[in-house]
Amino acid sequence: MTDTPEAHAGAILRLRxxxxxxxxxxxxRGVSLDVRTGTIVTVLGAxxxxxxxxxxxxxxxxxxxxxxxxxxxxxIQGLDPALIVKLGVSHVPEGRQVFPLxxxxxxxxxxxxxxxDAVHVAKDLALVYDYFPRLQDRAGQLAGQLSGGEQQMLALxxxxxxxxxxxxxxxxxxxxxxxxxxxxxxxxxxxNAEQGTTILLVEQNANMALKVAHYGYVLEVGRIVFEGPSExxxxxxxxxxxxxxxxxxxARGRRRWKKRKVWR
Amino acid sequence: MERVFAALWRLLVAAALLxxxxxPVLAALGLVSGADLVNYLQQVVSGAALGCVYALVxxxxxxxxxxxxxxxxxxxxLMMLGAFLCFTFVAILGLPFWAxxxxxxxxxxxxxxxxDRIVVRPxxxxxAFAIVMVTLGFGFVARSLASVIPGWGTDTHxxxxxxxxxxxxxxxxxxxxxxxxxxxxxxxxCGLLYLFFTHTKLGLAMQAASQNQLAAYYMGIPVKTVFTxxxxxxAGVAAIAGLMLAPIAFVHTQMGMIIFKAFPAAVLxxxxxxxxxxxxGLVIGIVEALAGFYLPEGFKDVAAYVVLLVVLxxxxxxxxxxxxxKKV
Numbered sequence: 001m002t003d004t005p006e007a008h009a010g011a012i013l014r015l016r017x018x019x020x021x022x023x024x025x026x027x028x029r030g031v032s033l034d035v036r037t038g039t040i041v042t043v044l045g046a047x048x049x050x051x052x053x054x055x056x057x058x059x060x061x062x063x064x065x066x067x068x069x070x071x072x073x074x075x076i077q078g079l080d081p082a083l084i085v086k087l088g089v090s091h092v093p094e095g096r097q098v099f100p101l102x103x104x105x106x107x108x109x110x111x112x113x114x115x116x117d118a119v120h121v122a123k124d125l126a127l128v129y130d131y132f133p134r135l136q137d138r139a140g141q142l143a144g145q146l147s148g149g150e151q152q153m154l155a156l157x158x159x160x161x162x163x164x165x166x167x168x169x170x171x172x173x174x175x176x177x178x179x180x181x182x183x184x185x186x187x188x189x190x191x192n193a194e195q196g197t198t199i200l201l202v203e204q205n206a207n208m209a210l211k212v213a214h215y216g217y218v219l220e221v222g223r224i225v226f227e228g229p230s231e232x233x234x235x236x237x238x239x240x241x242x243x244x245x246x247x248x249x250x251a252r253g254r255r256r257w258k259k260r261k262v263w264r
Numbered sequence: 265m266e267r268v269f270a271a272l273w274r275l276l277v278a279a280a281l282l283x284x285x286x287x288p289v290l291a292a293l294g295l296v297s298g299a300d301l302v303n304y305l306q307q308v309v310s311g312a313a314l315g316c317v318y319a320l321v322x323x324x325x326x327x328x329x330x331x332x333x334x335x336x337x338x339x340x341x342l343m344m345l346g347a348f349l350c351f352t353f354v355a356i357l358g359l360p361f362w363a364x365x366x367x368x369x370x371x372x373x374x375x376x377x378x379x380d381r382i383v384v385r386p387x388x389x390x391x392a393f394a395i396v397m398v399t400l401g402f403g404f405v406a407r408s409l410a411s412v413i414p415g416w417g418t419d420t421h422x423x424x425x426x427x428x429x430x431x432x433x434x435x436x437x438x439x440x441x442x443x444x445x446x447x448x449x450x451x452x453x454c455g456l457l458y459l460f461f462t463h464t465k466l467g468l469a470m471q472a473a474s475q476n477q478l479a480a481y482y483m484g485i486p487v488k489t490v491f492t493x494x495x496x497x498x499a500g501v502a503a504i505a506g507l508m509l510a511p512i513a514f515v516h517t518q519m520g521m522i523i524f525k526a527f528p529a530a531v532l533x534x535x536x537x538x539x540x541x542x543x544x545g546l547v548i549g550i551v552e553a554l555a556g557f558y559l560p561e562g563f564k565d566v567a568a569y570v571v572l573l574v575v576l577x578x579x580x581x582x583x584x585x586x587x588x589x590k591k592v
Contacts, residue, residue, distance in 0.1 A: 158483070
């Protein structure tokens with residue numbers, strides 16, 4: 001498998017010139033990106049760069065004004081969210097969003113809401129409990145009483161219950177301790193490797209995201225300004241400085257604090 | 265101040281419970297005559313029966329409120345229409361009682377779903393007051409429409425139930441089968457609803473959609489359809505309430521006014537709590553019956569509000585409410 005961006009043939013998801021608005025505000029300003037089947041792709045960016053909006057546009061919660069979203073060569077922009085879930089796209093929203101007054105088990109059951117093959121659903125439940133043994137321990141507990149990390153695990157497990165081909169993860173590290181972040185990312189990597197699930201990961205924790213991802217995009221104020229394989233991004237001086245917080249030594253690094261570089 | 269109120273609240277609950285169980289105890293000790301005790305118990309039972317009807321109307325309001333954050337001021341009118349629909353099938357068309365009742369309840373559920381789609385849905389997202397006015401307006405329109413439908417009109421009607429004019433004797437306490445049926449049916453309905461909401465996929469989806477609408481969308485739950493179905497369930501419950509109220513209070517176009525008892529019941533229990541709505545309805549029904557029997561004329565009608573005011577003063581979130589108080 002080559003990681004060249006030109007190899008679009010194996011892309012499970014393609015965005016072409018997508019523009020999405022919040023009322024009059026253009027949050028996504030013509031984004032094109034490819035997610036190759038079986039890979040983990042990350043979109044990095046600061047607050048308000050439009051990362052979440054891109055995910056919401058893919059999962060049908062928001063409709064793009066312009067552009068196209070293709071999932072498995074099929075245009076899905078503007079479709080009903082339920083239909084997109086059915087096609088194989090699961091979205092783990094920012095801030096977990098579990099059903100607080102339902103038990104952990106019921107939350108997981110609802111993840112498989114659109115599936116009717118009880119045998120396979122039961123198998124997937126066992127699989128989720130295998131990935132997150134802590135959820136099995138707390139199966140009867142109300143989801144609202146779980147800790148932040150457990151809720152994130154529940155949100156991930158709930159999305160897996162739909163047996164998605166593409167998993168959209170919005171800031172899975174949000175508000176978690178460094179140790180838990182490590183744990184969650186290890187599981188994300190395992191899901192990708194063992195289930196073959198393609199993952200589109202949106203993160204502010206660029207360091208962690210680039211460590212698990214194969215390919216990365218950098219988003220600034222609604223536009224993709226940089227893309228490349230993760231190793232390339234990790235090695236890039238600008239990315240290191242602005243997203244990884246690693247200051248360069250020497251005169252160049254000292255000069256930079258005044259004039260922040262933008263790609264516009 | 266808050267601690268004083270909390271203490272007073274506990275005192276009130278204790279006094280109410282004590283007052284409630286005192287007569288049988290006093291009778292057992294021979295301090296109250298047997299006839300007085302029988303009177304008391306009969307008032308409690310008939311109050312509880314009426315309270316069940318309040319509870320079911322309140323339950324419908326709470327179901328819709330929890331899911332859609334819409335307060336349906338037309339819930340009483342849905343009950344009225346449900347009662348008239350049952351009346352149509354049973355009395356006008358002459359179907360057997362159970363078949364007619366089921367058809368009436370089903371028809372009312374469909375009517376509730378249509379109300380959501382046609383009347384309420386277009387104003388969702390507008391200021392809350394717009395929705396209040398739409399449901400209030402729908403109630404008025406429903407009332408006048410019912411009065412011009414042939415066979416319905418402004419007269420009072422009855423639905424003859426299989427329980428009419430029969431009694432159940434629990435020892436010396438004699439209650440009409442109509443009252444007993446209401447209490448049994450409400451208990452059964454609550455049990456069924458509980459099983460439906462906790463053990464079926466659709467019921468769980470309804471809970472999910474009311475707890476976190478956005479997350480429900482992410483799961484692929486068709487939230488709008490689910491909300492429409494909640495209106496259907498709510499209207500069906502209202503029709504059952506109407507059907508149960510018919511033998512004790514007649515079917516007429518003004519029976520929707522029961523909402524002025526159902527709202528206090530819902531608020532008393534803690535608005536948004538389903539067990540609260542049931543308990544609130546029972547408390548108001550029983551207090552009303554006892555006030556009507558033991559207190560001078562006029563107290564019966566205000567009893568519900570006196571209880572409500574006292575409870576809200578001491579425990580503003582209601583009996584089962586969870587809402588944290590604002591400090592300022």
